[in-house]
Structures are given as structure tokens and as C-alpha cells.
Amino acid sequence: METITRPVEHALGTLLSDPVDLGGSRRSTVLRCRTADGDTVIVKAFDPEPDTLRGFTAEAAGLSLGLAGPELLAVLPHAPRPTLVMRDLGTAPTLADLLLGDDPEAVRAGLLAWARGLGRLGAGSVDSRERFDRLVARYATERPIWAEASWIADDAERLPPLLEAAGLTVPAGLADELARIGTAGGDRYPAFTPGDTCPDNNLITPDGLRLIDFETCGYQSVFLTAAYCRMPFSTCWCVFDLPEDLAREAEHAYRTEIVGHYPDLAQDAVWEAGMRQAAVVWTVDITVRLLPLSVEDRPMHRTRRPVGTVRQLLTHRWRKAAGLTEYPAFAATMDLLLTRIAAAWDNPPLPGYPALTVARPER
Incomplete structure (x- = not known):
């Protein structure tokens, strides 16, 4: 966890606490972390493998467009695990949740x-x-x-x-x-x-x-x-x-x-x-x-x-x-x-x- 969060703390200028693993995938780790002022951010760290880093490049570029998705707060391409930091959109249901619901x-x-x-x-x-x-x-x-x-x-x-x-x-x-x-x-x-x-x-x-x-x-x-x-x-x-x-x-x-x-x-x-x-x-x-x-x-x-x-x-x-x-x-x-x-x-x-x-x- 510290390998992921320490570079983010430096980039945001705030301490992070209470990391919660949101599941991610075989390619990445996704955490919800609390900042010192009580807000939460989403931290997505990518495995440093060539195929996986294709996803990092695309997501960094796509979110930087600002046309859709969560607000991009930081891009850390040179972290031990290249990392994106995004504003937390909360815990609203996904369309999958609705489709599998009642x-x-x-x-x-x-x-x-x-x-x-x-x-x-x-x-x-x-x-x-x-x-x-x-x-x-x-x-x-x-x-x-x-x-x-x-x-x-x-x-x-x-x-x-x-x-x-x-x-x-x-x-x-x-x-x-x-x-x-x-x-x-x-x-x-x-x-x-x-x-x-x-x-x-x-x-x-x-x-x-x-x-x-x-x-x-x-x-x-x-x-x-x-x-x-x-x-x-x-x-x-x-x-x-x-x-x-x-x-x-x-x-x-x-x-x-x-x-x-x-x-x-x-x-x-x-x-x-x-x-x-x-x-x-x-x-x-x-x-x-x-x-x-x-x-x-x-x-x-x-x-x-x-x-x-x-x-x-x-x-x-x-x-x-x-x-x-x-x-x-x-x-x-x-x-x-x-x-x-x-x-x-x-x-x-x-x-x-x-x-x-x-x-x-x-x-």
C-alpha cells in the first residue's frame, strides 16, 4: 500500500489514510483513500507491464480530455507503479447492479x-x-x-x-x-x-x-x-x-x-x-x-x-x-x-x- 500511496501523497500535498481496496483487476489496484481534510479520492495503480501500461496511457489521456469520467487530480507516470488519482464519484449503483436487481x-x-x-x-x-x-x-x-x-x-x-x-x-x-x-x-x-x-x-x-x-x-x-x-x-x-x-x-x-x-x-x-x-x-x-x-x-x-x-x-x-x-x-x-x-x-x-x-x- 505504501508503495502506491506515498507518491500520491507527495503529488497531492496531503496525507492519505484508510485505504479500501475496490477490487481493481489483474492489471491494476484501485483504492479509495481518505485525505487529511476528510475528502476521499480514488487511486488507480497499474502494473508496470507493457500491455498493462497501454491502459495507463489511454486512461490518462482519456480522462485528461475532461469530456467524461471522474475529474483527474494527478497523473504519476514515473511512480513505481504508474498511477492515476481521481475524484471519488461515490458509491452509486452501476447499470449492472440495476440489471441484476428487481x-x-x-x-x-x-x-x-x-x-x-x-x-x-x-x-x-x-x-x-x-x-x-x-x-x-x-x-x-x-x-x-x-x-x-x-x-x-x-x-x-x-x-x-x-x-x-x-x-x-x-x-x-x-x-x-x-x-x-x-x-x-x-x-x-x-x-x-x-x-x-x-x-x-x-x-x-x-x-x-x-x-x-x-x-x-x-x-x-x-x-x-x-x-x-x-x-x-x-x-x-x-x-x-x-x-x-x-x-x-x-x-x-x-x-x-x-x-x-x-x-x-x-x-x-x-x-x-x-x-x-x-x-x-x-x-x-x-x-x-x-x-x-x-x-x-x-x-x-x-x-x-x-x-x-x-x-x-x-x-x-x-x-x-x-x-x-x-x-x-x-x-x-x-x-x-x-x-x-x-x-x-x-x-x-x-x-x-x-x-x-x-x-x-x-x-
Whole structure:
């Protein structure tokens, strides 16, 4: 603890006490500490590993933009563990807490606040790209931040050998289809995103949505962010079956905000084409990341319950994506995964979100 807190005390000019470990991750330690004047701050110390420091660079740059997230109080790139100090946003519930709770009205309000907040951030960030790039350069480490890495192309390259290793014949034309989709419009419609915009990476506060966790922030296609509404939550553990009307309502909330900067996204043909491309990108990503882990089924989160399993989530994604028939090789790939892999698993389908399926008392 002292290795983390001592450099922070020097930077803030105040003593810290009562550190509480908020969990963090395998990559970082996150503490809530009390200052000498009685306030609390959040201290996030990153492991000094090259891949982990990508997250430090991104989060330092993203929070320094001042467009979203907690106020950044200090950046300590040369501490024994590179560290960020942020203003404490308190203990408000996350959207994940609401989704796993028992109040459907709170879920709807929280989901729409989340979608609108992402849309406003995207629309308000387009002109800040150069400033973000300068901030990334200021805090740069050995490797590029995740948003600048070629992860979409890397996923497309990794998918065919992964399918072959699973005993499947790769449909002809798959590589060409994925190459045509590319970044799902990232060159035409880029906007800033915290990156990991999952239900547990935000707070639903009395003052509205507050986004947290900017380790994978950067500029990407607005469709890749909007897909989190439709799929829902493209890269997250907190995935259950979301009613389609609620998913569409959240997507509309995001779209309404982003159209203010990209007016041609008001055209349904443009929007739907981009959303289908984004669904392909995220489905390939989740397949590449999780199929190797599906040898033994496991919960999608170490501690949170209820939660779906790896096999349930993959089956859910493949089933939804099989309808993207304008990409016939991709759709054929989804059919193969469903009939040759998921059928053998024979796992139950993902249920609905607990808060949306709880029995309501009669009045």
C-alpha cells in the first residue's frame, strides 16, 4: 500500500489514510483513500507491464480530455507503479447492479441514461481528436493504446485457423467479407468512447450517468459503440437476453445524440448497414476471445451472480448473428458454429435480465 500511496501523497500535498481496496483487476489496484481534510479520492495503480501500461496511457489521456469520467487530480507516470488519482464519484449503483436487481423501471431509466450519455460524449468529442492524440503521445509507453492497435484485422486473421482447429471447414469468401467490413465505418464516423462501456463501468448517480474505466478508450466507429445497445453489451460479462423493444429504445437514444454531428446517420439505410457491420466485428471478436476458453464451461464473471456461462454467451451471439445473411460466408460460419459446436454443448439459452423477468406483485 505504501508503495502506491506515498507518491500520491507527495503529488497531492496531503496525507492519505484508510485505504479500501475496490477490487481493481489483474492489471491494476484501485483504492479509495481518505485525505487529511476528510475528502476521499480514488487511486488507480497499474502494473508496470507493457500491455498493462497501454491502459495507463489511454486512461490518462482519456480522462485528461475532461469530456467524461471522474475529474483527474494527478497523473504519476514515473511512480513505481504508474498511477492515476481521481475524484471519488461515490458509491452509486452501476447499470449492472440495476440489471441484476428487481426494479424494471430503474433498468429502463438507467439504460436510456447510459445510451444518451454515450451518444452525447461521441457527438461532443469529434473535434477533440488531435488533442487526444497529443495526450496519448505525452503519456506514451512502448506499445500503442488498444484503440490504435489493429485488433479488428487481427481478429479476422485469427478466426479461420481457430475454426480449423475446432474441426470446421472455413466457408469460402470469409476473409474477403471481413476485409470489406473493415472497421465498420471507423474512417467515416469516428467518435470518442471509453471503450469498455459495459454495465459495471458506469455509475447511475443523482446527477446522471458517470462513466468510469477508460483503459481502452479512444476513437472508433460510432457503430461499434451503438452496437452495445443492440447486441447488447458487446464485450461484457453482464449479458442476458434484453427485450428487443428496450434495446431499440436505447439504440435510438444513442443515435439521436450522434446524428447531431453526423447528419447522414439519420438515413436508415446508412445506419442499418453500419450496425450490421458492427455486429459482425463484435461477434468475430467474442468468438476469437472465448471459443478457446469454452473447452470447460465457466461463468462469465468470477464473483457476480447470476451470470451466464461462456458457452451460453457464445451460443447467444452466434444465434443472433446467423441472420446477417448479406454476409453469406459469415452467416455460414455462424451456422457451422451452431450446428457443430453449440449443438454438442446443449446448454440452456441465456435467460432474460433478472430485473426484467422478476415477478411483480399484484396490486
